[in-house]
Amino acid sequence: MIEELSKEYDIHVNSQRKSDLDEWVAHYRSFAIEGQTANYIPALRNAHLSQLGITILEPGGTMIKSGDWEVPFTLQSISKVLSFIAACLGRGISYVLERVDVEPTGDAFNSIIRLEMHKPGKPFNPMINAGAITVASLLPGDSSQKKLEFLYGLFENLLGKRPTINEEVYQSEWQTSHRNRALAHYLKETNYLESEVEEALEVYLMQCSIEVTTEDIALLGLILSQDGYHPVRKEQVIPKKVAKLAKALMLTCGMYNASGKFAAFIGVPAKSGVSGGIMALVPPSARSGMPFQDGCGIGIYGPAIDEYGNSVAGSLLLKQMAQEWDLSIF
Amino acid sequence: MIEELSKEYDIHVNSQRKSDLDEWVAHYRSFAIEGQTANYIPALRNAHLSQLGITILEPGGTMIKSGDWEVPFTLQSISKVLSFIAACLGRGISYVLERVDVEPTGDAFNSIIRLEMHKPGKPFNPMINAGAITVASLLPGDSSQKKLEFLYGLFENLLGKRPTINEEVYQSEWQTSHRNRALAHYLKETNYLESEVEEALEVYLMQCSIEVTTEDIALLGLILSQDGYHPVRKEQVIPKKVAKLAKALMLTCGMYNASGKFAAFIGVPAKSGVSGGIMALVPPSARSGMPFQDGCGIGIYGPAIDEYGNSVAGSLLLKQMAQEWDLSIF
Amino acid sequence: MIEELSKEYDIHVNSQRKSDLDEWVAHYRSFAIEGQTANYIPALRNAHLSQLGITILEPGGTMIKSGDWEVPFTLQSISKVLSFIAACLGRGISYVLERVDVEPTGDAFNSIIRLEMHKPGKPFNPMINAGAITVASLLPGDSSQKKLEFLYGLFENLLGKRPTINEEVYQSEWQTSHRNRALAHYLKETNYLESEVEEALEVYLMQCSIEVTTEDIALLGLILSQDGYHPVRKEQVIPKKVAKLAKALMLTCGMYNASGKFAAFIGVPAKSGVSGGIMALVPPSARSGMPFQDGCGIGIYGPAIDEYGNSVAGSLLLKQMAQEWDLSIF
Amino acid sequence: MIEELSKEYDIHVNSQRKSDLDEWVAHYRSFAIEGQTANYIPALRNAHLSQLGITILEPGGTMIKSGDWEVPFTLQSISKVLSFIAACLGRGISYVLERVDVEPTGDAFNSIIRLEMHKPGKPFNPMINAGAITVASLLPGDSSQKKLEFLYGLFENLLGKRPTINEEVYQSEWQTSHRNRALAHYLKETNYLESEVEEALEVYLMQCSIEVTTEDIALLGLILSQDGYHPVRKEQVIPKKVAKLAKALMLTCGMYNASGKFAAFIGVPAKSGVSGGIMALVPPSARSGMPFQDGCGIGIYGPAIDEYGNSVAGSLLLKQMAQEWDLSIF
Incomplete structure (x- = not known):
């Protein structure tokens, strides 16, 4: 599928958004020093703190990537x-x-x-x-x-x-x-x-x-954003009811005990892991003319995590995107 | 304002939705016996258990009312x-x-x-x-x-x-x-x-x-649904950022410790009171052709409350509406 | 009563115990710097941290006093x-x-x-x-x-x-x-x-x-030690059952959440106050020839308290006494 | 040791205490129906609910037994x-x-x-x-x-x-x-x-x-009562400091979360098990002429336990003994 993505999807199709993302990734990468890797899992300790990467997938076939998007990490x-x-x-x-x-x-x-x-x-x-x-x-x-x-x-x-x-x-x-x-x-x-x-x-x-990359979790997010409809395979792979339930759980409980703050200040369903990954998604939106109006899946990786267990740089990057592009579901 | 609403708004403009609502109100009214009034506040004890009323307001000027929508209750x-x-x-x-x-x-x-x-x-x-x-x-x-x-x-x-x-x-x-x-x-x-x-x-x-009626809280909900823009007065009365924050809080914490279940199975920002009121709202949606595509405010009153403090009949009514009309924000 | 005590009781009758006590009081007084006065009650803040005083009363009419025994403090x-x-x-x-x-x-x-x-x-x-x-x-x-x-x-x-x-x-x-x-x-x-x-x-x-002095609480302790019998007034002033209940509560719960440690390492019923007072008592004992074989009441005052709320110097003094004189009830 | 006990110890030497005990055992045995056996441990489920037995050992060589004292149970x-x-x-x-x-x-x-x-x-x-x-x-x-x-x-x-x-x-x-x-x-x-x-x-x-009998735990209790001195072997088998610590722990924490009530109403160090055993002890006492003035060890078995995990009949029996014979350490 991921291989097909490369074929089907136009990478970097929107140069403005791509350059915005590149700038933000470069900027927030430096904030990673405020966090640390998950040291209670020995094998996660050695990740490079300042890595930060992102993949965004839209249902229509646009893919934007930036930074260390290809670094593998565990879910x-x-x-x-x-x-x-x-x-x-x-x-x-x-x-x-x-x-x-x-x-x-x-x-x-x-x-x-x-x-x-x-x-x-x-x-x-x-x-x-x-x-x-x-x-x-x-x-x-x-x-x-x-x-x-x-x-x-x-x-x-x-x-x-x-x-x-x-x-x-x-x-x-x-x-x-x-x-x-x-x-x-x-x-x-x-x-x-x-x-x-x-x-x-x-x-x-x-x-x-x-083990996954930001591409993989962006695709997972995209499928959830489309209520379980797989935009590449063009079929319903998860029942809509299950997809909605999963998204509600991501929003209310997905970012550990900072979930309330994520809902309040970012406002998109997201799930993090202590390895530094964040799977997020934007449902289709009524805001005509806005970016990602048909929804999108977002995969982020930044291994330095905060006291709650969420990627420090990844959270900041997602917040910037949500505010600039008006992504909140509320 | 409420008086203006009556002037500006077409009541019962959509007869199908109105008759659906009437049917559901009649149906769920009987479920109130599973709850009880908030007996720890003496003055609330004497409400009529089987009352159930609702007002829905759309930004474009449609108003639907059903049941005991005009009964006053405390916020x-x-x-x-x-x-x-x-x-x-x-x-x-x-x-x-x-x-x-x-x-x-x-x-x-x-x-x-x-x-x-x-x-x-x-x-x-x-x-x-x-x-x-x-x-x-x-x-x-x-x-x-x-x-x-x-x-x-x-x-x-x-x-x-x-x-x-x-x-x-x-x-x-x-x-x-x-x-x-x-x-x-x-x-x-x-x-x-x-x-x-x-x-x-x-x-x-x-x-x-x-003291309010379902009409009042439907209008509050409508204003929040429009990100703080007042569709009758036609001005921004609450900053967008504050409105979004309030909506996120309603979704994650608004229905007492059943908030997670509301997010999962109903999926719209809502806030309840032990008097049996529920203020809910639907943000504008991408689902073209669906009901309430431009969003709406919802006011519900049903004084029999459950163990969490939420209106028994009101919650069931809202769930029915969310499922039939696909109102979830997820 | 306290006046009568002075008449009836022989002060400092046992010079060895008195000189032991004087030495310990002088020694532990300096440990007060590890504690502080109860600063959440403004009027207690200004006590002299290094004060330490004690009164011991025996049923037979012996009274030993040392240090700042006469400083008034609140119960x-x-x-x-x-x-x-x-x-x-x-x-x-x-x-x-x-x-x-x-x-x-x-x-x-x-x-x-x-x-x-x-x-x-x-x-x-x-x-x-x-x-x-x-x-x-x-x-x-x-x-x-x-x-x-x-x-x-x-x-x-x-x-x-x-x-x-x-x-x-x-x-x-x-x-x-x-x-x-x-x-x-x-x-x-x-x-x-x-x-x-x-x-x-x-x-x-x-x-x-x-407001009391160590003399007052030593007398209270003495009465409890005698199961409610007042050795000066020579009558039962508290029913035995109530006195025993009070003593059990002092041992299991009297020293705040350090009560277990007091029972384990000191082993006599005691109750402290955040003003720095400790009322303790020794029941009559089977250990013939040991000090305080007929029981005694102990009043201590040392206003610097530890994290639990107990007098720092007072606790150390009581521990020394318990160990040297084998006072534990166990 | 237990065999030696039989040799060294005079059984039933005090006929009045023995007959009191027999009467109480017969009486409290019937209270077991208020409890149940520890059903979360399958092998304990099948004990006979109405069993109740006791052994009391004094340092001087007196042994009193009553009821089902010889039934084996686990510690x-x-x-x-x-x-x-x-x-x-x-x-x-x-x-x-x-x-x-x-x-x-x-x-x-x-x-x-x-x-x-x-x-x-x-x-x-x-x-x-x-x-x-x-x-x-x-x-x-x-x-x-x-x-x-x-x-x-x-x-x-x-x-x-x-x-x-x-x-x-x-x-x-x-x-x-x-x-x-x-x-x-x-x-x-x-x-x-x-x-x-x-x-x-x-x-x-x-x-x-x-697996033990009431005789075994009565001997353990007796040794603790004598501050670690073994009255049969006539040597110090547990350091006094450790014995006192163990007794303090028994009194403050030994009867699960009913320990406070035991201290208040019975007042002797005791430790229970969910099999229905209670090991208790009385330290030597100043009360000349009272029963068990030199201390004693007490072993009780009654398999029906209450909500805290303590033997129902055993607790009642111990309370009766403590009150009648004035055993409290306070």
Whole structure:
């Protein structure tokens, strides 16, 4: 698919927007020093702090790229959107939502307090770790391999290629994932986990270790922006209802416990990962004559993250774009 | 203004939508028995459980009304949107946001836990009571009367009439508002309150006691839907940036701790009050040929509320409308 | 009574213990610099940090004093023991314990979290502020004046003199007591308060402002050590069951959220106040030939307090005494 | 040792106390129906609810037994006292207390909230599961087998026999111990665990599965009552300082989150287990002519437990004894 993109899509078709982007990327790259790489995952520590790259895809066939757009990185929490969609496809929305709620929390992504405070401990949403581990256990298949196969199938269906796993990152997370194990065992005890603990963790950490570039996540964002319609393959690959649900979750819970600030000051559905990726999207808009009126998908990579876990430079770049181009959905 | 509305606006112009609405109102009215009136405010206890009314206003001059649209009720938490806007107008956005955050919490509206858990106790958002009481204290003026005057001025500017206070409700809340007093004293101790406790509470409880009908809040919603542009007075009455911020807050935090579920399944900015009112809005949309393509304001009243504090019948009605008419912003 | 003490009691009868005490007082006085005075109560800020004084009273008529034993200070939280006893005398143990539990919490003395987390919000014990304010409201009498009269009556019965109120401290606390007001309003809402909020607060803050010396609280401690039998007046002034309950509460909850450490390393019932006072006691012991075998009351004053609210030098002095003289009840 | 007890000790020497006990055991046995067996551990479910037995041992050689004193049961949380003592013997008190605090919490024994709320998450005391798992990891030895060997060595030293493990209970707990695994992984992440997670859990669950009778825990209690001096072996088997620390912890934290109520109304150091055992003790007392003036150890078994996890009938029996025989340490 990505190869087809290069064929089908006109790169840099709008020179004004391209030059704006280049300028902003150069500018915000320097802000990365205010953040740091995710040092609790050893294999992520060595990313180049000042990298910043972006890909924007429009449904009509325009592609804009700037900076380090081609640097590979792992999905991390961005995969939570993908696995939530996969679980809804495989088990049905209502089945999934009986086991995980869709409420934002204001808590850190790895918090365990709310599970105990709100008996009986249903995870608050699929974008925090407790919810994502639960969702991983809900994927169809009675083994971690089958669950992953189902997830990889969706990935291939959307992006036209098999996912690549960054084994070093996976091993690194597997060794150090004590907090996630604590969450998983807690969920096992309260009966929200539909598999063994180690199985759910394997699925969850493997999905986190899928390697992508900004191009890949821009395409994912684009498909969601089009309510699940794939503009390259020209077919509905995700049911509209599931796509809308995923976008609402991205807006209310996608940027960790800075999601409210993102909704307020940027105003587009987005999901970040501690590797520094941000998958964002703009739905089609009524603002005739405005940029990206038919919607677009946005992939950003900038590995220095802030206290919440969001890319420092990536967030600033997205904010600049949203303000200059009036992208807010509100 | 409301009088002008009757002159300028064509009522029931679209007979299909009107008859759909009438049918849904008749249908969902019966669901009110699953809820109850806000019994912790004595003066609200006696509302008629099965009432349900709605007004929809479009910028172009169409008005649809159905059911008990003309029954007066008090704003309660819907006033939080108004006072937040007033504080931003009077003190500037950044001043306000230094004293109240914009993050959803997942907690009940009157929760105090988070203030102590997250030192130094900045209220998480202006839609929960702790945040709204803080915002009330930030209104310009060195007395409760002056602060209220400022708020009433905005109300008059938007709706073309002075607000009416339901004195019985106000007295009732003033007598029983122990939890709000607890919050206010807590905020005073942590220095977030910019007035005396009783002053902030008087402003807050007075704004809650402003009496409106669905027509009034539909017009408020319509103005926000148009990014602060008043379609009757034909001028920008709220800065676009403030309007967008208010809408983002409504979507992420407006329906108490069911806000995530509203975003996921309804997908329009909305703010509810325990009196049973819901102020909602639809921004202009790219969906050509769809209803309310230029956006609309929606006012709903149904006094039986659920465990979260949202109108039972009103929520169901709004969900039906959102699904049938494809109103989600996602 | 205190005057009688001087007549009845032999001061400094045991010169070895007296000289040990003098040495320790001189030594630990210098540790006060690690603490600070309670700066949230303006009138307490100006105490002399390096003061340290102690009085020890034995039932048989021995009194040992050392250092700044005669400096007046306000009871603060030490008064919680007195008002708990008064409430039990006036209303009965079981009535009181229906409204306040006797469980230690591990939380700070002014914490509000637990009231919300553990529905329906019964205060965990009478030694934290939430519990003490509840107890103040339970004192017999339908006005703050009558409730205080009852408490003063107990004070006079035990100490043979009317209590003196430090008006400056009282006014200072009344003005700044936002957190206590928050707690009181919270308790009012959950129906644990048996009076108006301001009434309970007046009683609570007045009792906190009673001025004493180490001699006074040593006598209180002595009476408790003798299970409520007054060794000077030679009569049972507090029922044994109430005295034992008070001592258990002092041991498990008396030293704020360092109570566990006090029980573990010192091992005698003690109650501290943020003014720097500590009322402690040693029950009669089986250790024949050991000091204070018949029990004793201990009053300590050292105004520099630590992060928990306990006198820095006073705690160290008490620990030294407990270890050297084998005072632990375990 | 237990065999020697039978030789050395005069059984039923005091016929009045024996007949009192028999009467109370018969009476309180019927109260067990208010509780239930620990149904979250499958192997404990099948205990006979109405069993109730007790052994009391005095240092001078008196032994009183009543009811189902000889029924074997597993130590469960009573083992926390033993492993805490073992860790102090093996690593030193200060080393242990750097990793686990001694503060009561008011929370349920398996609560995880406080670990996250109080950064950096040091367990509050060794009597809750988080603390006990940490303590298990601190036992000397670089494998679970060596750690257990150390613990068994202490057990043998105190009781004169090797511990017997109830394999069925151990397997049952190992399979279902998700909450304990969650706690252990959490502690691993915050660096309080000094071994692998599975290692600490194996030690912890094995110590819980040691099978004893009321005679065994009465002897443990007796040794603690004598400050670590073994009255049969006639030597100091636990340092006095460690014994006092263990007794303070039992009193403030030993009866789960009913510890405050036990201290207040019973007033002797005690530790319960969910299997229905209670190990209690009375220190030597100054009350000449009172029962058990030289102290005693008490072992109780009654498998029906209440909401806190304490034996229903056992608690009532202990309360009766404490009141009738004036056993409180206060």
